[in-house]
Amino acid sequence: MVIELQKENLYQEAFQALQKSRGVESSWLDRLRENAMERFAELGFPSVKEEEWKYTNVAAIARTNFQPASPSAGATQLDAELKQLGSVPEARSSQLVFVDGILRNDLSSLGALSQQVVAIDLDQALADERYSEIVRAHLARQADYVVNGFTALNTAFINRGAFVYIPKGVLVAAPIHLMFIAQSENTANFPRVLIVAEENSSATIVENYVSVEEARYLTSPVVEVVLAEGARLEHYKVQRESVEAFHVATTAVGLGRNSSYDTTTITFGAKLSRHDIVVNMDHEGAECWVDGLYLVTGDQHADTHSVIDHRQPNCTSHQLYKGILDGKSRAVFNGKVFVRHNAQKTDAMQTNKNLLLSNEARVDTKPQLEILADDVKCAHGAAVGQIDEEELFYLETRGLHPDLGRNLLTYGFAEEVIAKIKLDSIRNELDEAVLHRLNAKLEV
């Protein structure tokens, strides 16, 4: 293991302080946190010797003295303008804003949400007897802290975070925006989000990570999503951390009968980012779309590990991940599709495509199928390539500057993922970002 004792103690100290602040009375949550901390002490941070972390070295995280953000901290001055960071206009009155992991009610507003919809601090949900049992029934059930050191650490620090609850049959029109702003240098934040959508409900969630300045810090969120029968959820994750920061996230999803989960993850930021997304298809008839786009440059490193686990018959999964790499950046994609023994009539499709814009960029991709049922339709594909010289030449003959041509072709490559985003503001912003990548302006 790559951890040095000193750092572990820093996390241990913060953990002890947190437990103390909770008082002597031991609840199920205290026990959960203790178990998770014990597990972290055993696991430590992963090393490249482990197959799952073969291409991503987190030694820099283990070496750095990140101070776990304590609940009493925060509350520093924050300009109202900062509210504009990564704002989603559609969600102006349906957003929770977190600064260094602490919910800031003064920056949040929930006016557009009906009374039935719950979007509150996790801490508050635990204290409220209407929700505490719901939290208890679902928290840490999807995200497994036994194998992943980061998930264990996050679970040990469960304190603040977001609890979103969509009751039975409620259709939420406004997107619910969860905005995480990193402000302080050298802190470690462990946001925890629990989203529970009851039967036949429908909602859109936007998870957004931004920073105030180009600081070095660690954000390690764990997001758990539980969909009951017939529930529908659109889930966008936009990661625009500082290019000096580390972002190690887990998203774990449990799908109910005939539920539908559609997620798109956009990765722009962070020096090193890692996203583990696990979709468990526990009931028949569920369908999911697990898509993503990573756009990295400089010395950025973006790693996606996905698991789509077909545990029951008649489920359908679609996956499309695309990557655009420039500079000396590096991307890793590992997509596992499991089809369990009785999961007949599974239809699973997985694609990973990468566009290398620079000769020093590097891609390691590993789409992986493990199939134990015979009456299934499964396919996967992976490709690594570059801009087609002939296509570029064609555009040049049409009078386009090569930079513009390259941007246009890159845009065409990314569009397959971007086009399906239903939130205009996010889609337009991405279009801009991709089109103007080479600082060349193009009117379309």
Place this chain on the structure above:
Amino acid sequence: MSTAELLSQQEYKYGFVTDIESDVIPRGLTEDTIRLIVAKKNEPDWMLEFRLKAYRHWLTMTEPKHWPNISYPDINYQDVIYYSAPKRKASLASLDEVDPELLRTFEKLGIPLTEQKQLANVAVDAVFDSVSVATTYKEKLKKHGVIFCSFTEAIRDYPDLVKKYLGSVVPTNDNFFAALNSAVFSDGSFCFIPKGVRCPMELSTYFRINNSESGQFERTLIIAEEGSHVSYLEGCTAPKFDKNQLHAAVVELVALDDAQIKYSTVQNWYAGDEEGVGGIYNFVTKRGKCAGRNSKISWTQVETGSAITWKYPSCILQGDNSIGEFYSVALTNHAQQADTGTKMIHLGKNTRSTIISKGIAAGKSNNSYRGLVKVMPKAEGARNYTQCDSMLIGSNSGANTFPYIEVMNNSSSVEHEASTSKISEEQLFYLQQRGISQEDAVSLIINGFCKDVFLQLPMEFAVEAQRLLGLKLEGSVG
């Protein structure tokens, strides 16, 4: 009858044992065992050094049990007999001196070694347990300058060539089984095609394990000099025993400028019975190096036997414009396990590789494709196309794909496609409705599924492979 029930009880027709007196050394492996093998084979000191170095390294290594998708009880390496040879006269001048019992064995296997009956245009090196018993057409090949002989003879007659190339592609410390093989390998085939020669006939080696407790550790080394061309075939069978036998071979290919090597395998080791008792553990390291410009190495394999297959024929594409190919059909039935695939390491400019893999899993078997395509920064303009398809027969089998793709420059393009399906009920129905029996229909569909690979095999082998697949699957589809 159901599909799964049908596909089964075809007897393994190569399962007989030859009753022949053997020269067997005691079980176990120590430095003394290696010295004993060297003494028995009358090998020079540099071979002893090579083996001891490998053995000492092997002691420090651990068995790769963790990462492959296979499971088996621990192997006691001290309980294996590392050398077993049919007793014979000191040196064989001609085939007439080969023990008639051995000739009969090979005849029964369909590989006649006597001059009159020899397969037309295929030179065969027959390996029985630890030693090569006969090599046909040696003289005819010599006229063309082609050296084709047993490894023992090669060490004796062409030490400079062996010294130069042995271990140059698969180093002694490459992996656990390769190190073990380097320490104890007893025989195998050696083949050298000089500059500009197009080998006039197919070369082949037929491997036969006879002893129930010996392992087979053979070594094949093929060197194709500038502008030469060779096609090489390999076949394997073993008797039925309740115990598992270990087969840990190493194959090294070297292709210099403009040379081409085509290596085809039809592997039909005994696979164990329905419950998975007995069968061969086939832990093989095969690797080719396209050392020269414009060289080409092509692997074709039809894997139908063995209790466990652990095998990744690979290509190191070092020379500019060199080409690597891998065509594979892996069929598993009953309790067989296969973890097989390839590695294509692109080092030179404009190197190209193609991977076509077809996996068929029936019964309660497990079939995995594991592949690596690695494009190094200097391999500008490299290209790879990979297609791996799996077919599942019956709901108790498993099919997995683990493709690793690592690309380190932006002038290369790599494509990977994979699919998993089952035999289409509609296709079956259509064929049956045309009056074709269910079994023939299944065989037809599977042969169609594997066509891309069979097309790569030399003709005699292709016919054999199709028949073999039919036999293996007989009774399991419906």
